[in-house]
Amino acid sequence: MSENPSERKILSVSDLNRSVRHLLETQFPLLWVEGEISNFARPASGHWYLTLKDDRGQVRCAMFRQSSARVNFTPANGTQVLVRGRVGLYEGRGEYQLVIEHMEEAGFGALQRQFEILKQQLASEGLFDNQHKKPLPQSVSHVGVITSATGAAVKDVLAVLNRRFPAIQISIFPTAVQGEQAAAQIVNAIADANRHGQCDVLIVGRGGGSLEDLWSFNEEAVARAIFASEIPVLSAVGHEVDFTIADFVADVRAPTPSAAAELVSPDGEDMLNQFSGFAILLREALARTTQQLGLRVNYLNKRLQHPGRKLQEQAQHLDHLDIRLRRAIDVKLQRQQSGMATVNNKLLRQSPRTMIAQRQHQVSGAIKQLSRSAKLAFDNKQTKALQAMHLLDTVSPLKTLGRGYSIIRDSNNAVIKSVSGIRAGDSLKGQLADGEVLFAVTQTTTKTL
Secondary structure, eight states: OOOOGGGOOOOOHHHHHHHHHHHHHHHSOSEEEEEEEEEEEOOTTSOEEEEEEOSSOEEEEEEOHHHHTTOSSOOOTTOEEEEEEEEEEETTTTEEEEEEEEEEEOTHHHHHHHHHHHHHHHHHHTTTOGGGOOOOOSSOOEEEEEEOTTSHHHHHHHHHHHHHOTTSEEEEEEOOSSSTTHHHHHHHHHHHHHHHOOOSEEEEEEOOOOTTTTGGGGOHHHHHHHHHOSSOEEEEESSTTOOOHHHHHSSEEOSSHHHHHHHHSOOHHHHHHHHHHHHHHHHHHHHHHHHHHHHHHHHHHHHOOOHHHHHHHHHHHHHHHHHHHHHHHHHHHHHHHHHHHHHHHHHHHTOHHHHHHHHHHHHHHHHHHHHHHHHHHHHHHHHHHHHHHHHHHHTOHHHHHHTTOOEEEOTTOOBOOOGGGOOTTOEEEEEETTEEEEEEOOOOOOOOO
């Protein structure tokens, strides 16, 4: 059956590419792809264009400026990367491509980059500063070992400690040293050792391996646990050429676990040799001291005198002291007696009895003088009183009345001094020398002068 040309749906190339692009973008979700970079180009626009490939295929990729600005490393041809992006179509060429939104290094490169980032972060916080590092104790009696219980590291540490100084106590805190659980176990072991508080120093480490094998000792949690430990921590991870974050944070870094064991333990043979040397020095010192003491004894023997002679000298010296003491006592007594006599005379002059007698004599004189003065004053007053009485008696109205005069008073007992003060019919009272007379006024006469 032939197709009707009028029923054909004809698409332009751009329409087809647009449809394919829509189909790809809707059917493929955001995905992760790992591969090696080739044909890397970075024009002035800031966009990146590259090809991701593996041993069996390749795909074109584009990473626009706003996404490429967030990449924290510089990609180049041959770099193994892990990218996240969306599948799309470049319509201008009809080629499908991967539009990358995120890029990170893959494999060893990613780990190395992560190592450098964490190292820089912890260094900026001061975890590597020497001022925070604790010195190893001068004498170590108990060592804590945090490592795998079956690894070569713990065997090397035990062998070295047993050879150099078997008296050191050892506590093993077994942990995994690689894998997902290793970091958490190492952190817990450090915390347990600090909680028990028996160890003088901690050796944290393991034998050699790849960067991936040693990665547990590059974990931030392990670094912070080492930094927070109150017990000095000695890091012994891998071989001499291996460096981990734990090495930078630890108080001391040892190139190998065996070297760490040597750092914390004294050499028993050296100590025995030192003891032998000390014994020789001690014997020589004792011999010199004995010789010096012997010379001193001889010198003192020569200066030593007979005890009797010394006692005679001391007795004579005591006699002289006794004479001087008696003289001093006599002089002192004389001075004291003279002083006492002077004080006694002063005391007698100031005696209360003498002062009281003097005051009593003064009081007696004052009393006599007061009596004479009082009697004289009384006599004077008495004489004056008699004179006043005589004078008063002389001018007394009673004396006048006795001579025939009288005092006339009205009914109000007021003295009548003038005829004008009375009227006919008034009742008056006349006072005589020996009594009173009552009379009525019948007539008044005024005397003309």
